Amino acid sequence: xxxxxxxxxxxxxxxxxxxxxxxxxxxxxxxxxxxxxxxxxxxxxxxxxxxxxxxxxxxxxxxxxxxxxxxxxxxxxxxxxxxxxxxxxxxxxxxxxxxxxxxxxxxxxxxxxxxxxxxxxxxxxxxxxxxxxxxxxxxxxxxxxxxxxxxxxxxxxxxxxxxxxxxxxxxxxxxxxxxxxxxxxxxxxxxxxxxxxxxxxxxxxxxxxxxxxxxxxxxxxxxxxxxxxxxxxxxxxxxxxxxxxx
Numbered sequence: 001x002x003x004x005x006x007x008x009x010x011x012x013x014x015x016x017x018x019x020x021x022x023x024x025x026x027x028x029x030x031x032x033x034x035x036x037x038x039x040x041x042x043x044x045x046x047x048x049x050x051x052x053x054x055x056x057x058x059x060x061x062x063x064x065x066x067x068x069x070x071x072x073x074x075x076x077x078x079x080x081x082x083x084x085x086x087x088x089x090x091x092x093x094x095x096x097x098x099x100x101x102x103x104x105x106x107x108x109x110x111x112x113x114x115x116x117x118x119x120x121x122x123x124x125x126x127x128x129x130x131x132x133x134x135x136x137x138x139x140x141x142x143x144x145x146x147x148x149x150x151x152x153x154x155x156x157x158x159x160x161x162x163x164x165x166x167x168x169x170x171x172x173x174x175x176x177x178x179x180x181x182x183x184x185x186x187x188x189x190x191x192x193x194x195x196x197x198x199x200x201x202x203x204x205x206x207x208x209x210x211x212x213x214x215x216x217x218x219x220x221x222x223x224x225x226x227x228x229x230x231x232x233x234x235x236x237x238x239x240x241x242x243x244x245x246x
Contacts, residue, residue, distance in 0.1 A: 154190075
């Protein structure tokens with residue numbers, strides 16, 4: 001980053017602007033997070049500084065840290081919600097073009113996958129916590145409602161995981177016929193329904209309870225068990241099975 005130094009030449013009675021490039025050591029600490037990371041390690045850096053390293057460079061008027069702070073403002077400073085940011089939102093920040101936005105989104109997704117590894121299709125679902133881990137990794141970062149189903153065989157091994165519907169911020173359709181058709185085609189013996197509440201309220205509504213009972217009864221006609229219905233809100237979940245409501 002270059003700094004402008006203004007000098008006066010008295011004999012000529014005029015002003016000249018001389019460009020002088022300061023060394024990295026002369027920059028303010030918030031302007032050089034890469035050097036701070038090398039010197040003190042990544043743990044001492046703030047969220048904004050870490051994101052600034054990914055952004056790499058700022059503009060003439062704003063540093064990379066300034067841009068990083070604006071990125072954090074998109075999620076109210078909650079770094080765990082960075083996956084909710086869209087490409088359009090990042091590109092809307094002056095100083096973050098498409099290339100930088102793509103780099104940020106890729107980094108956010110790597111972090112999400114590290115925190116919530118993808119399940120293997122051969123995995124067994126032995127308890128509610130295992131199913132909830134899959135549900136949270138699938139749904140926690142969505143800003144709209146989606147409904148997914150985990151299909152299992154007789155040994156409770158995962159056969160497939162599919163999205164069956166996508167809706168708005170306050171609801172999505174649970175089509176029993178689509179779910180059961182897919183379960184029959186996969187020869188599934190059990191299913192786990194899961195959907196999210198972007199509102200943050202993890203408790204089921206009356207419609208959630210009604211749809212759960214309808215799906216359980218319809219699935220039983222085909223010899224398929226509805227093992228659970230999980231509702232995800234951020235990192236929290238509600239289980240109909242744990243609550244004895246299924």
